[in-house]
Amino acid sequence: MFRTSLRSVLAHKARLMMTVLAVMLGVAFVSGTLVFTNTISGALEKSSAKGFDHVDVALTPGATAAEGDKVSKEVKLTDATLKKAERVPGAASAYGVVSGYAAVADQDGKLVGNGFSTQGGNYWGDDDSRYPFTSGRAPHGANQVALDAETAKRAGYKVGDQVRMSVDGPVLTPTLTGVFTTDDGNVAAGGSLALFDTATAQQLFHKPGAYDEIDVKAAAGTGQDQLKRNLDKALDGAAVHTDTARQLADDQAEAISSSMGSMKNMLLVFAGIALFVGIFIIANTFTMLVAQRTKELALLRAVGASRRQVTRSVLIEAFFVGAAAAVTGLVVGIGIGAGMRSLMGRTGAIIPDGPLVVSVGTVVASLLVGVVITMLAAWLPGRRAAKIPPVAAMSAVHAAPTAKSLVLRNTLGALVSAAGVTAVLAATTMSGDSGQLPMGAGAALLVIGVFILTPLLSRPLIAAAAPVLRVFGISGKLARLNSVRNPRRTAATASALMIGLTLITGLTVIAGSVQSAIDKMAADSLKADYVVSMANGNYLSPDVLKTLRKTDGVTATSGLSNSPSRIDGTTEYLTGVDGRTITRLADLPVDEGRFRVGGTNVVVDDDTAKDHGWKAGSTFSVAYEDGKKQRLTVAGVYEGNQMIRGIMLDAPTLNPHMSDGASDMQVMLKTSGGPSDATKDKLTKALGENPAVKIQDRQDLSNEIAQMFTLMLNMLYGLLAMAVIVAVLGVINTLAMSVFERQQEIGMLRAIGIDRKGIKRMVRLESLVISLFGGVLGIGLGVFFGWAAGQLIGNSMSTYALVLPWGRMGIFLALAAVVGILAALWPARRAARLNMLTAIKSE
Known part of the structure; x- marks a missing residue:
């Protein structure tokens, strides 16, 4: 059975190509995400760890508890705290750290840095080892500043220039006295750092006589833990937190890992969506391959193969396909990870140097995902093939589904869909976070239910296109009949596209409605110009x-x-x-x-x-x-x-x-x-x-909100594009295999007078009908989910009202049509080029 499975894969490698490509894209998305996030995390962690080379124990202010009429207050670190820390046994030196917001403008008056880390700080004394100068000297007095080398370069400043900047509103123009280098992770990530002398920094950042942190360096022979214990004892009752540099580095690494984890999880969700869509392609492919080999499998049963062996042979084929796709996807994903790091560098985000990280976990996860997903999707077709009696299989190549199986499927689909709708509607009456879980569970159930019901829905919805298809004559009629000939196949093909459009439409409806609600809120509540x-x-x-x-x-x-x-x-x-x-x-x-x-x-x-x-x-x-x-x-x-x-x-x-x-x-x-x-x-x-x-003004506020939503939507569209591409591969795959399956029929059509253009038109229209069917289902579900999520949002936003983006929904439907037309190009050309005599003789 193993040799039989291997020969089957080699015999059908061309027909399995689209399946391999779909799985490969999903695996590449997964491995690329893991490589990219691990690489960035490793580089940032390494860079941030260097920032703790000049400190052994850091003191940070604690806070008094809020109780009764007492408001919680942060305890200030003062010069008295600094002097006490310096005198602690085992302490070699201590210095105070002051930090705050310091926006630096370039020569054209534009903000330098990426906004989230435009920081200012203090240069301690005359020899602060944290910031070695490449040119100039340390700042002294209220009108002097030093800049990190990257910021000075981007802004076009050199020593002696007047620097245009601000810390809380009024414009400052101190003189640039020096340019320094730093291991600060924020600067490495594209931010900026401006340094003042300590007194000036305290005044500018509204912290007179106070520090944000006090860093203590241990004397020779004193470990970080011992110094921490000494400081805790000396500062007992002062509500001051003490942390070793080792602990700070670990916390920083954990924070970086956590922040990158959010990005990783988001990207993996979309990779999962692409793989989920790929399941339909895999299942469709193996269903069609099994149907084409029904007689072969029946012969195996007749000569002694058991049902388990037949099922196992199909799963072995899926293993080979999944393994090939996973290995290829892993290699492509490594390239994607490297490309994403390079792309971030070109967009202005400065990433610390570091090697490309391809961990064992990434390799194992990619291989497992590819193989397991493929084998799971192929299990049902294999099981179905094993259940066909040998005699029945030998007498007919195609075994039509029984009435009992169709009734069972439709009943199950109706029950699952009803459960999903009920859960979603129940969630709309809840408030806050309590409705998110029921909403998500209900949405998943409804999508699964609609997928199960898609064969039943395909007939009436495709029949609705009959008047338009009649315009194309016999080609249009044949396209409609072919579309409903095998409802399960049509359902699986359309469902892949349906899922992508459901998500895209739902996100568009929610984003547009929320934006409109915030616009209305601003217009209604603000009279200010x-x-x-x-x-x-x-x-x-x-x-x-x-x-x-x-x-x-x-x-x-x-x-x-x-x-x-x-x-x-x-x-x-x-x-x-x-x-x-x-x-x-x-x-x-x-x-x-x-x-x-x-x-x-x-x-x-x-x-x-x-x-x-x-x-x-x-x-x-x-x-x-x-x-x-x-x-x-x-x-x-x-x-x-x-x-x-x-x-x-x-x-x-x-x-x-x-x-x-x-x-x-x-x-x-x-x-x-x-x-x-x-x-x-x-x-x-x-x-x-x-x-x-x-x-x-109010229009600027509205534009800022619109820009945020547009950026978010464009990013989500880009991520969901992977699922749509996989769905397109599914349409191509189904049509190509359907053309192979119907060679004899196409040969007969050519023989009775339909020319090559007519055959091409038939295949294209069939693809168009299936794609539009998936598009209609996807847009319909997306609008429903958008409405339901909006009801949940509306419980806490009084100005929320459903806004249907008719223009965009029209574009999405047109996109589905374009998908159908493009997906049919190769299968239609292949069908038209079949030799009619050879096709008629084929079995």
């Missing part, structure tokens, strides 16, 4: 609000500041606004009372009011961040949303209680002329043309 904020979401300097108030044409302004507080034993964040102007800048519907903010009068969003049992006129006691208490009155309850919510009180009431001073997250403003390019230019110039500050 502009919203000013930092590019990285940090606090703005108080100077920004002062500057904007003095700018010509600005008629109303209000900052939005946040501060923690304790109310009824729980932590609540307070939002400080300008009570005189907030109603001119925000439009929030009031459910109770009046929207009046001033003195001790506050307004509260409906969810917070419900949680505390407040109504208009209720009073409550608040413990501010500085520990002082005050009695506040709820003047009104408003409808909150994702943009504006919480307890809103007058800024003059809140600001004196903020421990780090009044700092706004945003500034909203109204202008006399309304939003315009001229007004925006005026505001930009007033703030010093600062690249770190965003000035956005």
Whole structure:
């Protein structure tokens, strides 16, 4: 049986080519993902570990617990802490670390770095071994800065130049005194690092006399663990965390692995989708091969082969096919991983140097995936072949499915689909994360149920295309009949395309609806012409609000500041606004009372009011961040949303209680002329043309949201393209094997007068009908899932409403048609070139 299986694979290698290609693509996706993420993780871990070469134990601030009226506060690391650490037995030296946001602009005024790691820090003393200088010297004084070599190169700065930068709003122009190199992983990943002297860094980052971290170097003969114990003993009760450099490196490696793990999991999900689609191709291929070899398998049964042996022979064939595809996919995947690393480098993301990592786990996983998936998909066709009685198989090449099997399949499909619909509908009534699991399980059940029912659905849906197919005469009629001749084959072929389009359509519906909801939320709740904020979401300097108030044409302004507080034993964040102007800048519907903010009068969003049992006129006691208490009155309850919510009180009431001073997250403003390019230019110039500050009108906010969704969708489309490509291979495979199976029939059609063009048209129309059938099912399911997911989202987003992207859905259906036409090119050409006499004599 082993030799028989091997000969069968070699005899049908051309017909198995598309199956091998489908499995290979899926395995390549898996292995490429593993190679890419392991390589990047290894390089970043190696780079970050170097950053701990200059420290043995690091001290970081702890926090006091929030209890009663006491707000949680971070303990500050001061010079006193530093001196105490220096005097600890076993400590050779200690230095303080200060860090914060520092946006550096290039010579054209554009932000350098990729935004997430545009950092600033302090250069300790006159000889900081962490940052060796390649040119120039260390910065001294408020108007001096040093830059890492990569940032200086990208921005076009050299020693002596004025550097344009910002840390919280106002533009700074310190002199570049030096350029240094660093092993900082953020810089290696494309960020930027600007260094000031310690006093300047503390002032700029609003940490006067305090440090973010204190790094201690051990004396000769003292180990990291011993130094940590000594520091813990000396700093007992100071709420300071101590970690060895070894532990920090391990934590950093774990963090990198975790962050890369999210990307890895996402990519593997899409690889899994491609492999799942490939299952339909494999099952279809082996079903057709088994059907074509029915007499051969029956003869094996007649000469003594058991059912198990027949099934095993099919599985052995699948093993050879899967192994060949897996090995090829692994090799291709390694190339994909290397290519993705190179591509990231070309897009501007700087990746640390490191070898290409091809682990044993990657090799084993790729081989197992290819072989196991192929054998699982081939098991059912093999089992079905073994169950055909030898006498029946010898008398007829094709054994039609029995009425009992069709009834059983349709009943099972209806039950599974009903269970899926029920689970999805039940999930739409839930809120938050509780509905995600039932929604996912219901969606999976519904897809499986529809797949089981696809043979039943194929007849009425394909029959609906009959009027259009009649236009093509006999070729159109034959294409329709061929499409429904073998419903199971048609179902498997169409289902592969259906899954890809279901996901693409569902994601498009959800993204479009959420974007529309957020646009509506912004339009409904914002009266302000502009919203000013930092590019990285940090606090703005108080100077920004002062500057904007003095700018010509600005008629109303209000900052939005946040501060923690304790109310009824729980932590609540307070939002400080300008009570005189907030109603001119925000439009929030009031459910109770009046929207009046001033003195001790506050307004509260409906969810917070419900949680505390407040109504208009209720009073409550608040413990501010500085520990002082005050009695506040709820003047009104408003409808909150994702943009504006919480307890809103007058800024003059809140600001004196903020421990780090009044700092706004945003500034909203109204202008006399309304939003315009001229007004925006005026505001930009007033703030010093600062690249770190965003000035956005409502359209800009909408465009930013749209850009985010567009980027996300394009990425998902790209990943799902693999599943669509595999589905196309499935259509090609099915048609090619169907043409081989119907050689005699095609020869007869040629003999009775249908020319080659007619044969080509028949095969193309058959492919088109099957592809459109899969497309209609996919778009229909995608819209349903998009609606259902939207209901779940709508439970927490009041402005959510279903938006059907008719234009895109039309494109998706057209895409399905194009898939059908392209997939039929080779099979149609092959069918038309068959010699009619040879084909008639074939068996």
